[in-house]
Amino acid sequence: MDDHNHHTGQPRGPERMSRRAILTAGAGLAATQIIPGGTAGAQEPKKDPPAAKGPFPARAYAATKADAPLGPLKIERRAVGPHDVLLDVLYCGVCHSDIHQARDEWAEWGPTTYPCVPGHEIIGRVAAVGEKVTKFKVGDVGGVGCMVDSCRTCDPCRSDREQNCEKGATFTYNAPDKHGPAKVTYGGYSDKIVATEHFVIRIPPGADLAATAPLLCAGITTFSPMQHWKLKGGQKVGVIGLGGLGHLAVKLAVARKADVTVFTTSPGKVKDAVRLGAKDAVLSTDADAMKRLANTFDLLISTAPKAYPMGPFVNALKAGGTLVNVGAMEELKGVTGINLIYARKSVAGSMIGGIAETQEVIDYCAARGITADVELIAPEDINKAFDRVVKKDVRYRFVIDMAKLK
Numbered sequence: 001m002d003d004h005n006h007h008t009g010q011p012r013g014p015e016r017m018s019r020r021a022i023l024t025a026g027a028g029l030a031a032t033q034i035i036p037g038g039t040a041g042a043q044e045p046k047k048d049p050p051a052a053k054g055p056f057p058a059r060a061y062a063a064t065k066a067d068a069p070l071g072p073l074k075i076e077r078r079a080v081g082p083h084d085v086l087l088d089v090l091y092c093g094v095c096h097s098d099i100h101q102a103r104d105e106w107a108e109w110g111p112t113t114y115p116c117v118p119g120h121e122i123i124g125r126v127a128a129v130g131e132k133v134t135k136f137k138v139g140d141v142g143g144v145g146c147m148v149d150s151c152r153t154c155d156p157c158r159s160d161r162e163q164n165c166e167k168g169a170t171f172t173y174n175a176p177d178k179h180g181p182a183k184v185t186y187g188g189y190s191d192k193i194v195a196t197e198h199f200v201i202r203i204p205p206g207a208d209l210a211a212t213a214p215l216l217c218a219g220i221t222t223f224s225p226m227q228h229w230k231l232k233g234g235q236k237v238g239v240i241g242l243g244g245l246g247h248l249a250v251k252l253a254v255a256r257k258a259d260v261t262v263f264t265t266s267p268g269k270v271k272d273a274v275r276l277g278a279k280d281a282v283l284s285t286d287a288d289a290m291k292r293l294a295n296t297f298d299l300l301i302s303t304a305p306k307a308y309p310m311g312p313f314v315n316a317l318k319a320g321g322t323l324v325n326v327g328a329m330e331e332l333k334g335v336t337g338i339n340l341i342y343a344r345k346s347v348a349g350s351m352i353g354g355i356a357e358t359q360e361v362i363d364y365c366a367a368r369g370i371t372a373d374v375e376l377i378a379p380e381d382i383n384k385a386f387d388r389v390v391k392k393d394v395r396y397r398f399v400i401d402m403a404k405l406k
């Protein structure tokens with residue numbers, strides 16, 4: 001990941017960043033306050049866009065309380081600072097986390113501040129850049145995933161694991177926003193977003209933008225454990241839950257030539273699992289199938305959004321195997337000491353991935369033509385989409401066409 005950093009030219013500390021930005025930007029660019037949209041490269045007199053002066057208005061879809069449907073809301077975005085990028089949002093994926101947060105289902109460890117603007121699979125067109133930005137120019141396509149900031153100086157931040165920042169990463173929505181103008185960050189169910197360039201991902205030219213957006217959360221969240229636990233060709237991996245995360249887990253594991261089994265609770269998804277590249281698909285309620293699969297998996301990735309009895313899955317691990325839970329936040333069920341001790345099995349967790357690794361999965365997928373299976377929706381369809389995700393009726397990611405925001 002180190003050379004990735006060098007490759008992107010992203011320096012690590014904020015201090016080094018500004019020195020470098022000045023060096024690479026040159027006098028002409030450094031003198032420009034902001035490069036407004038539409039005037040890139042033009043010789044016309046420079047006018048400050050509204051974004052340069054102070055907070056500016058944006059439109060969004062928001063939840064105003066846990067049990068209310070989402071509706072349109074006017075919000076404010078912060079002025080574009082020297083290291084900031086302003087994106088005109090084109091597409092935003094709908095993650096199950098958006099639903100948990102909007103409905104305050106994580107009250108225990110992350111209560112929701114309302115209004116809540118979800119969305120952390122964001123792709124947009126760069127409309128303005130701050131004077132010190134080197135990674136983007138106006139007109140480029142950029143992506144924002146689950147984080148928009150972190151301290152950039154602690155050990156995890158310096159080792160490209162901003163998601164584990166010791167001071168707490170600033171998540172894309174519902175996180176205390178040190179920049180303002182609102183108390184908490186507002187996500188991508190909006191026509192505009194401003195973020196520090198380090199947290200904006202480059203989207204390779206030619207990418208299918210709507211189908212690439214889900215890689216920014218669902219993709220990185222399933223890619224990262226495959227990297228960390230070094231999933232190799234020929235190994236057996238199981239994906240538990242075939243939704244947004246699960247279907248990308250299948251594609252990413254197939255790309256590594258792993259032997260993939262899908263565990264689903266939906267009989268109607270068995271065929272799809274095979275179409276997506278899985279060798280096998282089993283109903284997790286099928287006790288005989290679960291017995292047959294005992295001691296076979298090197299790695300299991302659990303994407304189910306709620307805790308369920310994990311005993312049969314721990315049994316399905318090979319000696320030394322690991323079940324990585326990325327879905328359920330609450331107390332896990334059915335994991336007994338003896339089942340782990342006897343064959344040195346592990347139950348682990350993993351949260352999204354760092355910025356360098358997020359860039360890596362975007363580039364990796366672009367090079368291999370891997371995208372999400374998406375159903376494009378208009379912003380006003382968001383409440384129906386939420387309900388369908390909860391009913392396990394999404395094939396396999398809803399993506400909001402933000403250009404249709406009225």
Ligand code: NAP
Pocket residue numbers: 094095096097098100217218221240241242243244245246263264265266269303304305306307308325326327328350351352389390392393394396
């Ligand atoms: P999703 O699209 O709803 O997919 C989850 C799938 O899990 C469903 O399609 C369903 O698949 C299965 N499932 C649903 N309810 C279940 C239940 N009660 N018991 C067992 N299986 C169930 O959701 P997603 O967007 O992929 O997100 C999955 C979870 O990961 C969410 O809780 C989300 O908050 C979390 N998440 C975590 C991270 C992280 O960094 N760790 C990142 C993103 C999301 P079948 O029909 O095949 O059974």
Ligand code: ZN
Pocket residue numbers: 095096097098120146217218
């Ligand atoms: Zn997500």
Ligand code: ZN
Pocket residue numbers: 150151152153154155156157162164165166167168
């Ligand atoms: Zn940090």
